Amino acid sequence: MPTYQAPLKDTLFLLNEVFPMEHFKTLDGFADLTPDLLEAILGEAARFCEQTLQPLNSVGDLEGCHRLDDGSVTTPKGFKEAFGLFAEGGWSGLSADPAYGGQGLPGTLSSIVQEFIYAANFSWGLYPVLSQGAYAALKVHASEELRQIYLPPLASGKWTGTMNMTEPHAGTDLGLLKTKALPQADGSYNITGQKIFISSGEHDLAENIVHLVLARIDGAPDGVKGLSLFVVPKFIPDADGNPGQRNALQCGSLEEKMGIHGNATCTMNYDGAAGWLIGEEDRGLPAMFVMMNEARLSVGIQGLGISEVAYQNAASYARERLQGRALGKPKDSDAKPDPLVVHPDIRRMLMNMRAFNEGARALMIWTALKADELHKSEDAAIRQAADDHLGLMTPVIKGVFTDAGFANAVQAQQVFGGHGYITELGIEQFVRDARIAMIYEGTNGIQALDLVGRKLPKDGGRALKTFLTEVTLFLADMKKDDAFAVYGEPLGMAVDDLQSATVWLMENSIAEPDNAGAAANDYMHLLGLVSLGYMWALMAKVSQERLTDETGDRAFFEAKLTTGRYFMERCLPKTQTHLTRICSGAESMMALPAEAF
Incomplete structure (x- = not known):
């Protein structure tokens, strides 16, 4: 059966030497994060993932989740106990605000722990990560009253969160959403509709599930401009903040899927469920995108x-x-x-x-x-x-x-x-x-x-210009080092390819928008290769320095330099292929009539 060992050494190399954490000491949560404490935290996360989560990965795949007649869902053997250990260890609120029960450590640590979790047990990892996204959206956009109710139990792991957008007729095109929200005299809303593909929509891991639901208030404009975001709990919190009355929502079915069998992917039915507005009416998409951006990085x-x-x-x-x-x-x-x-x-x-x-x-x-x-x-x-x-x-x-x-x-x-x-x-x-x-x-x-x-075009292309300037200045500074040429020269050529692709898009996509659509995938991967190449250049620089001063693990740094050289020689040249495809335009891609397919 598969095994897993968290890449602790490689991670600490990045945090201590490539992007030294001491450079961020002025930020909240970083000041007391010594190298020893950092290693202790990540070492404990590694042990949890290796010893608790990884052995459950194949279990979750074989057993899957099961929906009972009352709409409740049971998770695979061991998942609930593992989640309890996760919550007890404080991992749910690792980077959450101490004002709402979190530990206040850098979000960077949460991202690193996520890698360990997903590698050890992908399906299990989907349960806590959506809670982090729900926490982020509520913290940014919800009223203080809602924050006080929902953020502490999300940070503690007592409750979990979900994101409800997709409907049977509407995936990416959110403007087609039909779920309705009717205002009530007490300030709440009745939410009615159906959402599909809802990860972790129903399960037995936590005492409550906090659904963030996109819906349209009765009379709101059509399209995405008429969407609002609501918090709709499985159990309505009582006066003391504990799970109270069962809400009018239910898991209608579980999806049969190609993979991630250990995660409950649900069809969620809302039948006049009580929900509370997050932020402003008709401004649900900006609020949801806080969660979406967290989710996309995750x-x-x-x-x-x-x-x-x-x-x-x-x-x-x-x-x-x-x-x-x-x-x-x-x-x-x-x-x-x-x-x-x-x-x-x-x-x-x-x-x-x-x-x-x-x-x-x-x-x-x-x-x-x-x-x-x-x-x-x-x-x-x-x-x-x-x-x-x-x-x-x-x-x-x-x-x-x-x-x-x-x-x-x-x-x-x-x-x-x-x-x-x-x-x-x-x-x-x-x-x-x-x-x-x-x-x-x-x-x-x-x-x-x-x-x-x-x-790319936002603010006159400022983000890309800043990135390219940083890489170009780094390469100029490293030109004096002949030993670095095996990394610097290929990266310089890749940067030229990225700049050429950007200029081509600027010159050819306004008059013919299909050129941009046809180039998009190649451009994303071209930028990705250059970004990875820059990371390898930074790691190679540090590794060369460490070999020179003869401190640390010589074999580690030699392996780093060899792997970086492989990337530069065998992976990075793909930028030329992407550039050629981009500059070919959309003509042959769009030439066949639709009925020919």
Whole structure:
């Protein structure tokens, strides 16, 4: 069966040396976070994921969730006990505001712990993560009265949260939503409608479930401008804040799915359920997008997590499985076969996965630190720059990470050969579980369109200009180091490709909008490659310095430099392919009449 070991050493390398946490000491939650405390926190998270969650992964896949006649749902064996340990350990409120029962630690730590959780048990991880998104939306947009009721139990893990948007006739196009909200004399609303594909919509892990529901107040405008957001609890809190009367909502059915069997994906029926408005009427989408943006970054981390655990198991199998003989070795029929890991094509797949994982982890942590700056810095310029970064990188992290997560799960399966296709070794579960991350919280095609159509031109392209300036200045500073050329020169060429693609889009997408749509996916992946390349350049710089001063684990830094060189030589050149596709335009893509398909 699969195993998992949290990448603690690699994570601490990033936090202590590439993006030193001491640089963020002025932000709330960072001041007391010494390297020893950081290692202790993440070490405990690693143990929980390795020892408690990972053994339940195949259990959840085999058992799934079950809906009972009364509409309640039971989760797989061990899930409830694991959730209790998670809540008792304070992990639910790790980065939540102490004013509402949280620990007030950096959000960056929550993002790192999410990677460990998703790698250990993807399905289980979906239960607590939606609570974090609900917490964020309520904290930003809800009244203080609602915050006092809902935030403490969400932070403690006593209650969990969900996001209710999709309806049978409306997925990405939220303007088509039909769920209605009727105002009541007591200030509440009666919510009536049906929502589908609701992750963690009903379960037995917590005493209450807090649904955030998009609905249209009677008489509101059509389209997205008429949507409002409501908090609709499974049990209505009583005067003391405890779960009281059962609300008029129910899980109508559980979806039968390709993967993530251990998570309850529900059809939720609202039959005049009591709900309370979050924020302003007809301003539900901005409130929901606080949760959506949290969710999109989290889904990107899902791609990284599944890629990491798939890589670890493929590498272990490749070291142990004897098959064939190394190229160049005498073909003596009596010679023993060699382990898979000696074969170049196996190495190709392993190095592809490893190079992505380590670069993606760096990009995730860099972006998580920007989120902490956005929420906690007192400097307006720093907050603005952080907001720009998040706007630019959120679709990249969601889209590129999840595309790669699925592709790498498939590569890991390929390393196992026929044994990867059968259930016994558990690798095929990674492929099935990984697939959903490319679809939910906005399909990856939508992420690419959002990047090219909204994020790229926003504020005159300020976010991209800032990113390119930072990378270009870094490369200029490193030109004096001849040993760095194997990293700097390929990254410089990739930056040129990104700039050329951006100019082409500016010149060709206004007169012909289909050019932007046709280029979007390639542009997202081009920007993703350059971003990962920059992360590898930063890690290579630090690793070279550490080898020079001869401190620390020499083998670790040498492996880091080798993996970075592989990325620059074998992965980054794909920017040229993306640029060629972008510049080909939309003509051949759109030429066939619709009826030809």
